[in-house]
Amino acid sequence: MTIDQMRLSYTLAGLSEADLAADPFTQFLRWFADAGADDKPEWLEINAMTLATSDPSGRVTSRIVLLKGIEAERFVFFTNYLSEKGRQMEANPQVSLCFLWPHLQRQVRIVGTVTKTSREASVSYFASRPRGSRLSANVSSQSDVVPDRAVLERSLADWDTRYEGRDDIPCPEHWGGYAVDPSEIEFWQGRESRLHDRMVYRRAASTWNLVRLAP
Numbered sequence: 721m722t723i724d725q726m727r728l729s730y731t732l733a734g735l736s737e738a739d740l741a742a743d744p745f746t747q748f749l750r751w752f753a754d755a756g757a758d759d760k761p762e763w764l765e766i767n768a769m770t771l772a773t774s775d776p777s778g779r780v781t782s783r784i785v786l787l788k789g790i791e792a793e794r795f796v797f798f799t800n801y802l803s804e805k806g807r808q809m810e811a812n813p814q815v816s817l818c819f820l821w822p823h824l825q826r827q828v829r830i831v832g833t834v835t836k837t838s839r840e841a842s843v844s845y846f847a848s849r850p851r852g853s854r855l856s857a858n859v860s861s862q863s864d865v866v867p868d869r870a871v872l873e874r875s876l877a878d879w880d881t882r883y884e885g886r887d888d889i890p891c892p893e894h895w896g897g898y899a900v901d902p903s904e905i906e907f908w909q910g911r912e913s914r915l916h917d918r919m920v921y922r923r924a925a926s927t928w929n930l931v932r933l934a935p
Contacts, residue, residue: 730825730910735917743928744905744921745793748828751907755821770818773808781808788845794899795830796837798845802861802894809834815900825910832902842896854889855879
């Protein structure tokens with residue numbers, strides 16, 4: 721089969737206005753729970769999301785990051801502030817997130833503004849991470865060029881030795897959380913003949929307006 725011949729028919733479900741909650745966060749949590757039901761594929765990380773950022777010139781980059789919470793109606797994730805995405809978000813806080821749950825033929829797209837979480841929140845979450853992840857955060861100058869993998873592995877081994885038998889691995893100053901405050905959240909349900917359902921919540925002052933978009 722060639723690439724142009726690859727296609728699936730979307731026939732699992734439809735989506736109507738009557739199906740949706742009054743606010744997008746309640747609706748998101750419903751779909752998130754559906755995505756994590758017992759019959760989901762074992763390999764699927766339902767909190768994986770594409771984060772799209774851009775620099776002042778308009779150059780766009782994207783990558784997968786993990787959602788780590790929804791707090792005060794904001795979507796929270798953690799990363800290296802000095803990475804390419806960190807530098808781009810510092811220069812241009814307008815971002816987009818996208819969740820894909822292929823087993824449900826669903827997608828959620830989020831547009832919003834990103835800000836850093838508090839240092840306290842970053843340190844608290846960092847302390848909950850596995851030991852290896854905490855060590856790696858101190859080792860990696862994310863997005864910098866390195867000569868080979870051996871350099872990273874030696875640095876990790878050095879940090880592991882330094883903190884052998886200890887749990888007080890520090891949270892780097894350049895590592896922490898971001899929170900996306902959404903202005904638009906779209907719920908997409910795949911439908912037969914590509915006549916998909918697209919329902920969008922758009923922020924209007926203190927409320928949300930719900931509209932349907934053509935597929």
